[in-house]
Amino acid sequence: MVKAVVCGAAGGIGQPLSLLLKLNPIVTELALYDVVNAVGVAADLSHIASPAQVTGYLASQPDADKAFQGADIVVIPAGVPRKPGMTRDDLFVNAGICNTLANSIAKNAPNAFVLVISNPVNSTVPVFAEAFKKAGTYDPKKLFGVSHLDVVRASTFAATAIGKPGDADKYSIPVVGGHSGATILPLLSQAKPAIPEILNDKEKRDALVNRIQFGGDEVVKAKDGAGSATLSMAQAGVEFTNHVLDAVFGGKKGKIVQSYIDLGAEAGGEGIKKEIGSDLAFFSVNIELGPAGIEKILPIGQIDDAEKALLEAAVKELGPSIEKGVSFQPAPPKL
Ligand SMILES: NC(=O)c1ccc[n+]([C@@H]2O[C@H](COP(=O)([O-])OP(=O)(O)OC[C@H]3O[C@@H](n4cnc5c(N)ncnc54)[C@H](O)[C@@H]3O)[C@@H](O)[C@H]2O)c1
Numbered sequence: 149m150v151k152a153v154v155c156g157a158a159g160g161i162g163q164p165l166s167l168l169l170k171l172n173p174i175v176t177e178l179a180l181y182d183v184v185n186a187v188g189v190a191a192d193l194s195h196i197a198s199p200a201q202v203t204g205y206l207a208s209q210p211d212a213d214k215a216f217q218g219a220d221i222v223v224i225p226a227g228v229p230r231k232p233g234m235t236r237d238d239l240f241v242n243a244g245i246c247n248t249l250a251n252s253i254a255k256n257a258p259n260a261f262v263l264v265i266s267n268p269v270n271s272t273v274p275v276f277a278e279a280f281k282k283a284g285t286y287d288p289k290k291l292f293g294v295s296h297l298d299v300v301r302a303s304t305f306a307a308t309a310i311g312k313p314g315d316a317d318k319y320s321i322p323v324v325g326g327h328s329g330a331t332i333l334p335l336l337s338q339a340k341p342a343i344p345e346i347l348n349d350k351e352k353r354d355a356l357v358n359r360i361q362f363g364g365d366e367v368v369k370a371k372d373g374a375g376s377a378t379l380s381m382a383q384a385g386v387e388f389t390n391h392v393l394d395a396v397f398g399g400k401k402g403k404i405v406q407s408y409i410d411l412g413a414e415a416g417g418e419g420i421k422k423e424i425g426s427d428l429a430f431f432s433v434n435i436e437l438g439p440a441g442i443e444k445i446l447p448i449g450q451i452d453d454a455e456k457a458l459l460e461a462a463v464k465e466l467g468p469s470i471e472k473g474v475s476f477q478p479a480p481p482k483l
């Protein structure tokens with residue numbers, strides 16, 4: 149029996165993500181939570197013939213805590229998306245929402261795996277960590293910042309740059325660092341299969357790195373005020389969630405993914421700090437998934453000079469974003 153919760157389930161990401169989770173037979177209970185329309189979306193999804201039993205909860209309901217009770221995994225695409233001209237940092241208003249959700253999870257599902265999609269991920273993941281620490285429920289091996297859309301984009305954009313757009317799913321490119329602009333560090337030198345036609349052409353390489361780092365802006369611009377990536381994020385989100393579900397509940401060990409995590413999460417974090425030459429508390433790294441969540445933090449490995457320069461820029465920009473999340477003070481409750 150596996151209970152999954154989607155917070156922000158009525159939103160642009162939340163609805164398709166909930167649909168895709170409803171289709172995963174590992175999930176037997178799916179609770180949809182939002183401040184609007186969660187009950188309607190749940191009624192709609194509940195007609196699909198798959199094992200998950202769907203329930204919907206509005207945050208204003210007196211029994212809204214039930215959404216979280218007994219949850220094994222909570223996926224969080226709640227909060228405001230970008231409009232043209234905004235940076236992800238401008239979405240720090242979402243910190244308050246994240247803190248509230250973290251408190252509900254700590255109270256009702258202290259052992260749940262928590263996957264954070266809400267932006268700015270570089271800051272909201274530290275907000276969750278701090279709230280869990282205050283509640284005494286923090287297990288860093290169970291907290292994941294979802295940066296998987298960057299990995300998906302890297303494959304798609306690399307295949308396109310090479311002139312083989314139909315082969316997107318054949319390219320695997322690790323993306324480490326953070327989830328915003330210069331903090332997004334695609335490791336093109338580690339691409340599988342190798343992409344010498346890009347690596348040996350500075351102009352093409354710079355263009356590809358830039359497209360991966362600023363892929364989110366493409367969608368924000370194209371949607372022209374109607375939000376940011378939702379459908380590609382739902383697909384990336386479910387892909388990542390399913391990897392965690394497979395590792396924790398499906399007995400499939402050993403999957404390696406990248407996620408923005410607490411470097412204190414498990415032996416290996418200190419090694420990353422040496423590799424990146426900084427004691428940043430959070431970074432997106434290669435992790436091996438297993439029954440406990442983050443089973444191992446794996447080295448970044450060999451990177452070339454161009455990537456070393458990008459790493460320096462990423463580390464510089466990440467520090468203040470992490471600090472902002474760590475030092476976030478929720479507004480006192482209204483009396
Ligand atoms: N990590 C990533 O790669 C990535 C990718 C795309 C978008 N995002 C982020 O995901 C978030 C959601 O994006 P979206 O396009 O789905 O936005 P959206 O506005 O369409 O949906 C957000 C949903 O959150 C709900 N919500 C607001 N406050 C809530 C609360 N306290 N509890 C529960 N639900 C609440 C809203 O009612 C809404 O239904 C944004 O912050 C966006 O920037 C992250």
Ligand SMILES: O=C(O)C[C@H](O)C(=O)O
Binds near residue numbers: 230363365
């Ligand atoms: O770009 C955004 O604001 C949303 C998301 O972080 C993305 O990368 O698409």
